[in-house]
Amino acid sequence: MAEEVKLFGMWASPFSRRVELALKLKGIPYEYIEEDLSNKSSLLLQYNPVHKKVPLLVHKGKPVAESLVILEYIDETWKNNPLLPEDPYDRAMARFWAKFIDEKLLPTSARIGQSTGKEQEQVIEEVHHHLKTLENLLKGKEFFAGHSIGYMDIAANIFFWFYVNEEISETKVLTAQKYPTIYEWIKKLKNIDAVKECLVEKEKFHRFIISLREASKSK
Template sequence: MAEEVKLFGMWASPFSRRVELALKLKGIPYEYIEEDLSNKSPSLLKYNPIHKKVPLLVHKEKPLAESLVILEYLDETWTNNPILPQDPYERAMARFWAKFIDEKLLPTAAKVSHSTGKEQEQGVEEVHQQLKILENELKGKEFFAGQSIGYLDIVAHVLFWFYSAGEASGVQALTTEKFPIISEWIEKLIKIEAVNECRIPKEKHHDLIRLRRESLKSASK
């Protein structure tokens, strides 16, 4: 039943979008609820009183927060169309690389987007080093999961935001010249219908990034 599963998300959140993508790939009916994070709904605050953020999945009135936790829950609860590898070692490695993306790469990228000048240049170089590590993991594969899209591809789907943010800010950390393997992987991803359904509106995202950049410049004056 669609009403059994609710996803509280926000259109520009890559973490919300990765949960949406998993729901679509696994064929799980769900109700999507868009949140205004500057004016959070009573339901979000009720179901997620600790973090008060999205994504938030509610299944049969039981709430779950944190996108990686939600992805594993979906895979264990709905066993059709599995996204995590069946082999224990491969499953552990998929979790390892997911943590690398969320705990290393994304914080570094966030630092770039919230800095200017020399600090930003150093941040971009650090992002390049981390992207190269990730690209080496993808080398020789169709997708991170192997021959078809899986858990780590869903997690790494956040790299779409790198392209969009780079276009809007003029600081492009992820280029085809520097990262041909990741770029080819992205081209394969956008041929998948569910992936395209979960991509954020480009111009809307650009406007949001430009607004944040202007706020950053004003604050640094």
């Protein structure tokens, strides 16, 4: 392989899928290495000693970690089909909202399953607040990036996991009634070939979530 691109990932990881999607949108050939996160490979630990997490991109022997950093690296290295907008202000905004997803929406959503009763109600309220912000941001647009899929849309792929997970959750947060624009966006994304190739199999994902829940109960 001329470019020697390797991606260490895990099938159920939305962060890994972000990177796969970017590589596919740009048509970059790569070798995919599936990690067993309960028994991480010595290569992953050697290449990503700080976080010890997937995804990890290795390009010509050099490792790059953290999905959003990897997306920027890919965009700067392979210039075709740009992911980030050209205008510096628009670029800053795309980065701002991707950070919002990782630093606000994701940590708050993760707390839904870790809480009960009144506390859980409050957490759900907070998640709705963040989702409404994103619903409003997307209103009137085809994609977060504008007319075609871009960096922010790739970062927001987390919604797929959210809504597949919801089918088997007691708490229904991301519903089509409350978030019609986000649902329309999901439909549009699912028509893109590169996205189709990155979608996880629903039943397999459900089984995975159930096994995670059971493992956390028995701790």
